[in-house]
Amino acid sequence: MNNEDAQKLAIMEQDVRISRAMSTIKHKIVVMSGKGGVGKSTVTVKLAEEFTRNGYRVCVLDADVHGPDIPKMMRVREPEITLTGNLINPIPTPVGATVMSIEFFLPSEDTPVIWRGPKKTGAIRQLLSDVNWEGIDVLIVDNPPGTGDEPLTVLQSIPAIDGVIIVTTAQEVSVHDVEKCINMVNQLKIPIMGIIENMSYLQCPECGKRIFLFGKDGGKYLANKFDLQFLGGIPFEKGISGDKSSASSYINTGMVKIFNKVEKYLKDGGVN
Ligand SMILES: Nc1ncnc2c1ncn2[C@@H]1O[C@H](COP(=O)(O)OP(=O)(O)O)[C@@H](O)[C@H]1O
Ligand SMILES: [Mg+2]
Structure with missing residues (x-):
């Protein structure tokens, strides 16, 4: 076997490991x-x-x-890595979900992270294949932005994705860029589940008027253009910061409506 064949075989074997490891997850977003x-x-x-x-x-x-912000946002301080067999267990967080x-x-x-491309995509695939994904109803993946190798690797390596949610x-x-x-x-x-428009408007605390800082209806324009579901808008929230997660009322109100649509999509088996 030459080098190229050996590499192909190793990738195929890893694909099998990923499929096996992820096969118990009910829904992947x-x-x-x-x-x-x-x-x-x-x-x-x-x-x-919201799912939790x-x-x-x-x-x-x-x-x-390049921006692994999620542990901080989910208030993980000192993660303790544990194993089940030779698979790494996801880390529990104070918000209930694991990470x-x-x-x-x-x-x-x-x-x-100053790795070159193959090392980055390799690290992503290793996370998929070497984690203990048992006992998870919903996996939500924060994909790197854009259309490069890394977001592509996630999309190509995870089997049976229920749907992609696009944030703009x-x-x-x-x-x-979202197009x-x-x-x-x-x-x-x-399948694409739908589009969320974040930072849709700022509500004036004095008069309640909505100020559309970034223009209006960009998310709806995209939904129409690509015949996708508009999942909802989330306004600016004053003082939101990564690790003060739960108190943000505007975001939570927007998220409840979005969650209902996402849950319905999953229950209907991926039909908008
Ligand atoms: N609706 C919002 N209102 C106010 N600030 C927000 C809102 N959404 C995100 N932010 C802030 O904007 C910054 C970028 O958000 P983040 O979720 O990290 O973006 P991304 O993951 O797309 O790079 C963060 O500081 C975050 O707290
Ligand atoms: Mg981010």
Whole structure:
């Protein structure tokens, strides 16, 4: 066997391990965005909290190798890595859901990931194959932004994804980048559950008027253009910060409506 064949075989064997490891998860959702900073991780964590509140056993997989923010957002302080056999157990969090992140395997919290492409995609695939995914109703993956190798690896490696949730702001640049993202997911023939517009508006605390800082209806425009479900908008929330997760009322109100649509989508077996 030459080197190339050996590499192909190793990838196939890992695919089998991933399929086996993930086969017990009831539902798999991937959260994506065209660019960073639009609130992909915030939406992922809020959705996980909502699923947990409704009695689901949830795990969040933080696949964003360059911005593994999820453990902090889920208030994990000092993760203790435990094993079941030779599989790594997801880490429990104070918000109920469990979490698995590339961050747990970096030498220190402040270490930047400066790996080259293959090492990054390899790390993502290893997280998928070497984690104990038993006993999870819903896996929510925070995918790296954009349409590069890493988000592609997540989409191609996870078998039977129920649906992708696209997060955008109403800003033209975000909408434009998201179009590429939608095209990539469509090309892979993975279903898209719908679109969330984050930071939709700011509500004036004095007069209650809504100020559309990033323009209006970017999410709805995308939903119409690609014939997708608009899952809902989430307004700006004053003072939201990564680790003060639960008190944010505007975001939670928006998330409850979005959760209901996502849950219905899963119950209906992936039909919008
Ligand atoms: N609806 C919102 N209102 C106010 N701040 C928000 C909102 N959504 C996200 N943020 C903030 O914007 C920043 C980027 O959000 P994050 O979820 O980390 O984005 P991404 O994962 O897409 O890079 C964070 O500081 C987050 O707290
Ligand atoms: Mg993020």
